[in-house]
Amino acid sequence: MNKKLIESLYHELPDLVKNGVLTQEAADSLKRHYAEVKITSKKWFMFMLCGLVGTILIGLGIILIFAHNWDQLSRLTRTVLSLAPLVIGQGFAFWVLVKRQESSIFKECAATFLTLIVGSSLALVCQTYNIPGDTASFTFAWMMLILPLVYLMQASIPAVVYCIGITIWAGQFWNEPLHSVFFWPLVVLIIPHFIWSLRQEKYSLRAAILSFVMMVCVYVGTQITLGNGLPLTWFVIEPCLMVIFYLVGSYKFKRISTNWQLPLLRIGALGIFAHAFIFTFLSSWSSIRLWKPYSEADVFGLAALPGNIISLVIVSVSILMLYDFVKRRQLMPALFGSLSLLAVVVYFMTMAGTPNMLAVFIFNIYLFALSIIRIIFGARSNRLDVVNTGMLMLAILILARFFDSDINFILKGVVFIAVGLGFLLANIMMLKQARSQR
Amino acid sequence: MKNKIIISVFSCLVLLQIATPLSMIIKREIVLKDGVSFRFKTQPIDPYDAFRGRYVALRVEASRIQRPLSFETEYGKQVYAQIAVDKDGFAKISGVTVRKPDKGSYLPARVLYSSAKDTTLDLSIDRYYMEEKSAPRAEHLYRKYSAQNKKEAYIEVKIKDGFVVIEGLYIGDKKIEDLVNSEKQVIK
Numbered sequence: 001m002n003k004k005l006i007e008s009l010y011h012e013l014p015d016l017v018k019n020g021v022l023t024q025e026a027a028d029s030l031k032r033h034y035a036e037v038k039i040t041s042k043k044w045f046m047f048m049l050c051g052l053v054g055t056i057l058i059g060l061g062i063i064l065i066f067a068h069n070w071d072q073l074s075r076l077t078r079t080v081l082s083l084a085p086l087v088i089g090q091g092f093a094f095w096v097l098v099k100r101q102e103s104s105i106f107k108e109c110a111a112t113f114l115t116l117i118v119g120s121s122l123a124l125v126c127q128t129y130n131i132p133g134d135t136a137s138f139t140f141a142w143m144m145l146i147l148p149l150v151y152l153m154q155a156s157i158p159a160v161v162y163c164i165g166i167t168i169w170a171g172q173f174w175n176e177p178l179h180s181v182f183f184w185p186l187v188v189l190i191i192p193h194f195i196w197s198l199r200q201e202k203y204s205l206r207a208a209i210l211s212f213v214m215m216v217c218v219y220v221g222t223q224i225t226l227g228n229g230l231p232l233t234w235f236v237i238e239p240c241l242m243v244i245f246y247l248v249g250s251y252k253f254k255r256i257s258t259n260w261q262l263p264l265l266r267i268g269a270l271g272i273f274a275h276a277f278i279f280t281f282l283s284s285w286s287s288i289r290l291w292k293p294y295s296e297a298d299v300f301g302l303a304a305l306p307g308n309i310i311s312l313v314i315v316s317v318s319i320l321m322l323y324d325f326v327k328r329r330q331l332m333p334a335l336f337g338s339l340s341l342l343a344v345v346v347y348f349m350t351m352a353g354t355p356n357m358l359a360v361f362i363f364n365i366y367l368f369a370l371s372i373i374r375i376i377f378g379a380r381s382n383r384l385d386v387v388n389t390g391m392l393m394l395a396i397l398i399l400a401r402f403f404d405s406d407i408n409f410i411l412k413g414v415v416f417i418a419v420g421l422g423f424l425l426a427n428i429m430m431l432k433q434a435r436s437q438r
Numbered sequence: 439m440k441n442k443i444i445i446s447v448f449s450c451l452v453l454l455q456i457a458t459p460l461s462m463i464i465k466r467e468i469v470l471k472d473g474v475s476f477r478f479k480t481q482p483i484d485p486y487d488a489f490r491g492r493y494v495a496l497r498v499e500a501s502r503i504q505r506p507l508s509f510e511t512e513y514g515k516q517v518y519a520q521i522a523v524d525k526d527g528f529a530k531i532s533g534v535t536v537r538k539p540d541k542g543s544y545l546p547a548r549v550l551y552s553s554a555k556d557t558t559l560d561l562s563i564d565r566y567y568m569e570e571k572s573a574p575r576a577e578h579l580y581r582k583y584s585a586q587n588k589k590e591a592y593i594e595v596k597i598k599d600g601f602v603v604i605e606g607l608y609i610g611d612k613k614i615e616d617l618v619n620s621e622k623q624v625i626k
Contacts, residue, residue: 067491069569079463083456090452097448101441118455123490125459129466130493130604132562141458148451152444176514 006034045205048105052157055109059116066124075128082124089117093153104154111155115146136172139165143186150193156206159193160213167217170224180225181306187218212263215245219271226311231288235279235347237311240318242271243340247321250333272339273393276370279343279363280397282406285356315344332377335370342366360406367397368419469603473596474543476521476529478563480593482580482607482614492573493565494607494614496593500530501547502558511552519547519559521597528592531559543597563595566607572618576607579617583609 013030016022022030062085073081093110100106119142125131126138143165150159170183194214197207222241227233246268278284318340325334346359371393378386401412482494503519511517521543522532534557538544547559568576583589589610595602607614 067570069491069567075467082459086455086459090455094445094448094452097441097445114455121459122462125462127490127493127567129462130566131462131466132564134562145451145455145458148447152448152451 009034048108051105051109052112055113056116056157059113059120063116063120063123066120066127069127078124078128082121082128085117086121089114093149097153107153108155108157111149111153112157114149115158115161118142118145136169139169139172143169147189150190154193154196156193156197156210159190159197159210162190163187163210163213163217167220167224170221174224177225177304177307181310183221183225184310187221190214208263212267215263215267222314226307226314232311232347235288236343237314239272239275239343240315240340242268242275243318243337244268244314244321246272247318247325247333247337250325250330269336272336273367275343276339276363276367277396277400279346280360280367280400281404282356282360285350285359288350288356315340319344332374335373339366364397364401367393371397465601466603469596469598469601470605473598473601473603475594475596475605476523476543477527477592477594477608478529480563480591480607482566482577482591491567492570493567494573494576496564496566496607498561498563498593500528501550501561502556503531503534504556511549511557513549513552515549517547517549517559518544518600519561520544529595534559538600544600545597545602546600561602563593563602563604566593566604566614568614568618572615575618575621576614579614579621580609 010031013022013027017024017027066081089110093114096103096106096110122138122142122145143162146158147162149155150162166183166186169186170180173180194210197210200207219238219241222237223233226237245264249262249265249268318337322334322337322340325337342362346362350356350359371390374390374393375387378384378388378390401407402416404412479499481497481499483497485493485495518535518538519531520533520535520539521529524530534547538546545561547561550558550560552558580591583591591607591609593607594605596605609617
């Protein structure tokens with residue numbers, strides 16, 4: 001049940017008891033059933049928001065002022081300037097840890113400020129000594145120096161900066177698979193904080209932001225680090241990753257569904273639709289056997305081994321999660337999640353030499369079935385949002401096929417007429433059924 | 439107890455956060471004090487870095503060397519460029535080795551491009567930071583002087599144990615900052 005609904009139910013309970021609609025025992029057992037909902041005060045939220053925005057702006061302002069690069073300053077002055085804000089930031093964070101240990105607002109703000117200041121002091125040293133533009137080592141040093149802050153101060157903005165930083169770091173080694181694959185151990189370092197933030201119901205917005213950034217970074221990181229630029233990345237690993245996002249978002253960890261689940265669920269579903277939709281075009285498959293790896297390194301050799309193991313883990317996890325949902329008979333998540341299995345099977349079939357048209361046909365049927373089942377599911381459960389998204393998916397698919405120049409007109413025409421007739425027949429049958437029921 | 443652990447780990451982090459920029463500074467100060475001076479002919483062009491500010495990108499002429507070398511020069515290969523001085527007093531690469539040289543000044547480098555005729559190395563001398571308005575002026579001045587008087591731009595560096603630190607960028611015999619300032623005064 002939605003958190004807001006429970007909040008309003010709890011709000012109504014005293015009145016219901018007072019007017020004799022519910023007994024006190026019934027009200028208590030309702031509360032026990034749904035458990036306690038921590039109501040976040042708006043004031044607290046505003047404090048957090050203002051504090052964070054202020055800190056981020058000051059930190060960025062300091063970076064910009066240093067970036068001006070004052071010609072007149074001697075090297076000694078610059079050294080002092082690069083270290084002084086760092087010491088101030090550290091002093092502030094230290095004070096918060098000693099005196100304001102309980103205040104999450106103070107901890108988040110102090111950690112965010114220190115995060116930015118560490119970057120600015122490193123940048124100023126680079127500027128003073130004209131250190132070569134090695135973005136990878138600059139970013140790596142910065143991220144390693146801020147990572148402990150995430151855990152010591154239980155702060156999520158440094159975690160967001162860390163996620164973006166390690167993705168930029170991996171991007172510098174896009175053509176060196178043995179180097180870029182270290183992105184994954186670096187991602188693992190932030191996962192305990194991610195899980196912690198998901199458990200803090202009070203911070204649902206914070207968890208949502210972190211989930212969103214993590215998803216984007218892991219997706220971009222996958223493109224950079226796995227599959228070595230071969231179609232495997234695009235056709236198998238990424239759909240499986242989207243399925244993992246979507247299915248994690250579909251799990252109900254607690255009885256109350258919280259906001260944090262939405263970014264995983266929504267972006268996962270959008271990613272699944274986007275991949276499946278692109279696979280419905282013949283042009284996506286036509287050059288699949290001509291792709292060349294990014295680097296000269298052997299795709300299945302030792303250099304590519306760590307990346308290949310991680311890819312295998314991603315694919316296996318997505319298929320195991322799909323199996324779990326099928327076992328629990330959750331139709332909608334299982335249908336969306338089946339993209340992973342479908343992508344693996346169709347990719348290897350096509351690579352083995354089956355016609356590209358077969359792959360196109362399978363994905364058209366898949367998306368068509370997915371949108372129809374979504375519409376039916378929404379209509380049965382009286383959920384207009386589900387019906388509408390199903391209709392939208394179907395409309396996009398139909399429009400794309402109507403204008404698709406890869407398929408000849410006669411075939412398209414015949415399929416459109418057949419599907420149209422199918423709709424009419426289904427309609428007539430449903431009407432008959434409804435009449436007989438009356 | 440838990441708080442004590444957090445504070446002691448935080449104290450270690452504080453030291454590490456200060457030690458990192460400080461060690462970068464000290465290492466470079468030692469090179470500036472004890473290193474051997476070289477002048478590399480260069481072309482300055484003005485780009486931008488959101489974090490570190492505006493700089494002039496340097497295209498060092500000496501980084502291109504004649505082939506053939508005695509070993510394969512595929513992209514990204516780590517090599518060592520031995521640095522010597524030519525008859526005009528500018529730095530040049532006198533040899534390229536795969537192993538670290540035992541004596542003389544050298545720089546670690548990576549192979550950037552390789553053709554049948556020559557090989558270009560990345561010598562890690564690629565940017566010179568300037569005040570935000572000075573960097574575009576510096577590029578403009580370089581174009582002006584190199585067209586009119588054939589004055590050459592070069593950077594002065596110090597090298598010690600394979601480590602390089604840039605001291606200054608010059609056009610003719612004038613430091614670029616002085617040239618930009620005198621130009622500003624003429625305009626005023």
